[in-house]
Amino acid sequence: MFRSQSMIRVELVVPEHDIVAVTESLAESGTFEVDARNPGESSVSQANAWDQQATVYAALAQRISSVMELLAVDAGSPPAEALRWIDPDTVARDVDTIEREVKGPVQELQDARRKLESLSRTRSQVVPLYGLGVDLQRLRNTTYLYVILGSMPVDNVARLQASLEHIPSTLVRFGERDGLATVILFGMKRDAEILMRAARSAYLTVAELPDEYQGTPAEVLEALEEGITRAREHILSLEETLHHLHATRIRRLRHLHWRVQASLTLAQTIAGFRKFRYSYLLSGWVPEPGVERLRRSVVAVSPETTIEVAQPTVQERAVAPFQFSNPPLTRGFQQLVTIYGYPNYEELDPTLLLTLTFPLIFGVMFGDVGHGLLLVALGALLLSRRVRALRSMAGFGTVIVACGVVATLFGCLYGSLFGFEDVIDALWLRPLEQTTDILLASVIFGVGVLTLGMGFNVVGAALRRRWGDVLLDRNGLVGILFYWSLVGLGAGVLNAELPMPVGALAAVAFVTAIVIWLSERLKPLVEGHGFKRADLGMGLVEGFFELFETVLSLMSNTLSYVRMGAFAVAHGALSLVVFILAEMVDPGKSIGYWIVVALGNLVVIGFEGMIVGIQTLRLEYYEFFSKFFTAGGRPFRPLSLAKVEGR
Numbered sequence: 001m002f003r004s005q006s007m008i009r010v011e012l013v014v015p016e017h018d019i020v021a022v023t024e025s026l027a028e029s030g031t032f033e034v035d036a037r038n039p040g041e042s043s044v045s046q047a048n049a050w051d052q053q054a055t056v057y058a059a060l061a062q063r064i065s066s067v068m069e070l071l072a073v074d075a076g077s078p079p080a081e082a083l084r085w086i087d088p089d090t091v092a093r094d095v096d097t098i099e100r101e102v103k104g105p106v107q108e109l110q111d112a113r114r115k116l117e118s119l120s121r122t123r124s125q126v127v128p129l130y131g132l133g134v135d136l137q138r139l140r141n142t143t144y145l146y147v148i149l150g151s152m153p154v155d156n157v158a159r160l161q162a163s164l165e166h167i168p169s170t171l172v173r174f175g176e177r178d179g180l181a182t183v184i185l186f187g188m189k190r191d192a193e194i195l196m197r198a199a200r201s202a203y204l205t206v207a208e209l210p211d212e213y214q215g216t217p218a219e220v221l222e223a224l225e226e227g228i229t230r231a232r233e234h235i236l237s238l239e240e241t242l243h244h245l246h247a248t249r250i251r252r253l254r255h256l257h258w259r260v261q262a263s264l265t266l267a268q269t270i271a272g273f274r275k276f277r278y279s280y281l282l283s284g285w286v287p288e289p290g291v292e293r294l295r296r297s298v299v300a301v302s303p304e305t306t307i308e309v310a311q312p313t314v315q316e317r318a319v320a321p322f323q324f325s326n327p328p329l330t331r332g333f334q335q336l337v338t339i340y341g342y343p344n345y346e347e348l349d350p351t352l353l354l355t356l357t358f359p360l361i362f363g364v365m366f367g368d369v370g371h372g373l374l375l376v377a378l379g380a381l382l383l384s385r386r387v388r389a390l391r392s393m394a395g396f397g398t399v400i401v402a403c404g405v406v407a408t409l410f411g412c413l414y415g416s417l418f419g420f421e422d423v424i425d426a427l428w429l430r431p432l433e434q435t436t437d438i439l440l441a442s443v444i445f446g447v448g449v450l451t452l453g454m455g456f457n458v459v460g461a462a463l464r465r466r467w468g469d470v471l472l473d474r475n476g477l478v479g480i481l482f483y484w485s486l487v488g489l490g491a492g493v494l495n496a497e498l499p500m501p502v503g504a505l506a507a508v509a510f511v512t513a514i515v516i517w518l519s520e521r522l523k524p525l526v527e528g529h530g531f532k533r534a535d536l537g538m539g540l541v542e543g544f545f546e547l548f549e550t551v552l553s554l555m556s557n558t559l560s561y562v563r564m565g566a567f568a569v570a571h572g573a574l575s576l577v578v579f580i581l582a583e584m585v586d587p588g589k590s591i592g593y594w595i596v597v598a599l600g601n602l603v604v605i606g607f608e609g610m611i612v613g614i615q616t617l618r619l620e621y622y623e624f625f626s627k628f629f630t631a632g633g634r635p636f637r638p639l640s641l642a643k644v645e646g647r
Helices: 016-029 049-070 088-129 136-140 154-163 189-201 217-271 288-301 328-340 351-365 369-384 388-414 435-463 467-472 477-493 502-517 519-526 536-560 562-585 591-627
Strands: 007-015 145-153 169-177 180-188 279-287 306-310
Touching: 007 016, 007 288, 016 217, 016 279, 016 288, 049 088, 049 217, 088 145, 088 169, 088 180, 088 217, 145 154, 145 189, 154 169, 154 180, 154 189, 180 189, 279 288, 288 306, 328 351, 328 388, 328 591, 351 388, 351 435, 351 562, 351 591, 369 388, 369 591, 388 562, 435 467, 435 477, 435 536, 435 562, 435 591, 467 477, 467 519, 477 502, 477 536, 502 519, 502 536, 519 536, 536 562, 536 591, 562 591
Parallel strands: none
Antiparallel strands: 007 279, 007 306, 145 180, 169 180
8 A cells, every 4th residue: 555566577579470469468458568768789770660650640640630620529438449450541541531521511611601701791781771772883883983881980980080181082971880880981083092091090891792782772681681591591501411420420430530549559659669670679567466467468469479577676666657556535635646746666655644644634724513514515526426517526525525524523623613613512622712722732733743754754764775764864763853852842941841851852852963964974884885984074064054954844844733723713713704794794693694604604615625725735745745755756657559638
């Protein structure tokens, strides 16, 4: 649970004629991660045939995506059956056929929609001229007059008139709609350029009346209505054609999409293998429980393939992938760990510790029976996946349920129910009334959590046989003694009863401080390499500053946990503010009072709940994790031919 699944180094020598079948088998097993590093030195130059194949499949994938977009076909989920390589010529023939079926109707539909939009725009410009008994085409084709028909912003009409004050012209305004005025500008043809320039500066949009629409505005409108009706009927017919194509081609397109994506991944993967004259060399990582299953699946498709299995060397363990081995109930907390980073292969997995401490820290700050139960209900709703919009957050359902349960328990300890503190008795204390006690308890809790983190670091170092870190690291055994001696001295300043004299604590603090100062010089001695004398002066200076940083870090980390008590007090204070506002709105405590109380509680749950969650993450990431977790690893990513976008 605290360690990665044991990873085994696997190398395969595959005959060239079986490379596709073997790679498909490896992907189907879901247990083989290809090692991108060079697995051998005795290889010849990499053939580029598979790179060229990958280019072909990438082009086919792009064409398929374009057709799917035209038909509004989504990729859907990967098929249940194993994906296999598909011949590119077969795909190309299918894609050619579907493209011919689709592109014609799609282009016609686009043209028809543009025509409908143009006709509708022209109609809106001609409508205000309905009562005008003049042939519009003849009006625009006069011998001496220059006529501009169009629409412009209402506010610009006066400006256009003013700009043409000295030019022989007349501006007639016929109507107004949506802030635009329909106008006709009359002038002399010799002033056409001036008139058009002035019209454009006033943002006058010229109405382009097609040549086939002639006659009076009433006749033009009648013809436009007929054209619009025909255009709509044509659009409807084309949409039905495309809908039929969608229904009949969706399965084939999805099949081609996944097969081509699989073939593209296959080609790219094989292109990365080391190729010898008649064989390929594959190297990768396999979780120990899956080695035999992988061996059987490979031998079934290629009996001639040679498989070598070995435990990773010390150097290889440093780059091995990490695979979690946690129970399902902790998967939400595991996601919180991965947000911070992945453990190194030799590092301990902090998921279980986070599962224990995260809800506890949250509950201390958010203790309320009612609020906690609502969080439990919200978490259960996420886990049920009944709300489609919230399905992406379902993984955090267990986190919210756990936080809600602990918040409910602390609500009982605080005697708080939806902010009311006179309904149930407090089993421990009331934060608003015993502020000092809750703050002190938070610091004590912080000391325990930080000690737990340092102890976890000691265990991890011991498992890696880093005995210098176990004993002398600032987060090792010496660091724990130094920290507790400082805590004891701090408690002595506050006149607390101590199990040992202050002088003894000071002596422990002094000695452990000296050891931490010299730790980088002493660690090689503990591990059997002798005292490190090189650059002793610089090492002492660096050690001093590291000791100084350690003291500041321990103090700031410990005091950071004061925020737990502070937020517990703030939670009660916010609830008190809600009741004050409710009484101001409705002193008689009728329906208005309870509406404000209900809305106020929702605000407290949403707003403060989010802030408390962020603060809990901060305490976990920056105070707790910093004691033992480097997050320098990478996840185990097995080869898969079904690559889903966004994952």
